[in-house]
Amino acid sequence: MxxxxxxxxxxxxxxxxxxxxxxxxxxxxxxxxxxxxxxxxxxxxxxxxQPAMAAHVDPLVVGRVIGDVVDLFVPTVAMSVRFGTKDLTNSCEIKPSITAAAPAVQIAGRANDLFTLVMTDPDAPSPSEPTMREWLHWLVVNIPGGTDPSQGEEVVPYMSPRPPVGIHRYVLVAYQQKACIAAPAAAAPGAEAARERFSTRAFADRHDLGLPVAAIYFNAQKEPANRRRRY
Known part of the structure; x- marks a missing residue:
């Protein structure tokens, strides 16, 4: 036969x-x-x-992080993010009540490499009307490779997610710097002028950062007051 x-x-x-x-x-x-x-x-x-189609679809594409926040890129550096004992994976849901403190972020790389970490909310104030896109939650520059943001220079202090309505995406993006960035004076923790309508792309262009080397995002929505809890 x-x-x-x-x-x-x-x-x-x-x-x-x-x-x-x-x-x-x-x-x-x-x-x-x-x-x-x-x-x-x-x-x-x-x-x-017919041959099976590739099972993997980039969650950053599915979640529209590619497009709304950054351009298409190929990850080249490992980055892990954790709130307490909760390790983040793309598109996972995190309760705002466990995000009060800045997450533990570890960026791989060599000690003489320098990285910038940006965390924004592209859905502020509402996913259906993101008129404040992007809201800047955290900005740290000059982070040595193989370390965490505490070893860099904090330009905009961490602000925990506070989604007023709907499901918001919170995006953490890492860039590898070509040189040390002369960090401006740190913004006041509640200075909204430094946070609203921030552009990750424009910041990267302004400092010649090129494309991201790593990114991850999570979802969060407002919790009912009687259901807030810590992990």
């Missing part, structure tokens, strides 16, 4: 093939099949024989 996919239509309709999607020999009893049955016999097996 020919080395051919057993569910290929040319095989199903061959008088020499032993099996069929119907209980009748596939060729001699074609007159008993309806047109719809014949179409299914051809259409479904062909789909089954």
């Amino acid at each position: 020919r080395d051919v996919c057993p569910w290929h239509p040319s095989t199903i309709l061959s008088p020499t093939y032993k099996y069929s999607l119907t209980p009748h020999p596939p060729f001699s009893n074609l007159h008993r099949l309806t047109l719809h049955q014949i179409e299914l016999a051809i259409e479904l097996p062909v789909l089954a024989c």
Whole structure:
């Protein structure tokens, strides 16, 4: 017998093939099949024989982080983010009540590499009307590779997520610097002028940072007062 996919239509309709999607020999009893049955016999097996599509779809694309916050890039540096004992994965949901303190962020790389970390909310104040996109939650520059933001220079202090309505995305992006950035004086913790309508792309362009080397995002929404809890 020919080395051919057993569910290929040319095989199903061959008088020499032993099996069929119907209980009748596939060729001699074609007159008993309806047109719809014949179409299914051809259409479904062909789909089954096609190579499987790639299972992985970039969650940054699905979550529209690519597009709303940064351009398409290839991650080249490992970055881990954790709130307490909760390790972040892309698109996971985090309760705002556990984000009061800045997350533990670890950026890989060599000690003489320098990185910038940006955290923003592209859905402020509302996902349906993000008129303050992006709201800047954290900005740290000159972070040595293999360390965390505490070893860098904090330009804008960490502000915990406070989504007023809807499900907000909170995006952390790391850039590898080409040189040390002359950090301006740190903004006051509540200085809104430094936070609203921030542009991650514009900041990267202004400091010649190029494309990101790592990014991760999580979702959060306002918690009912009686359900807030800490992990």
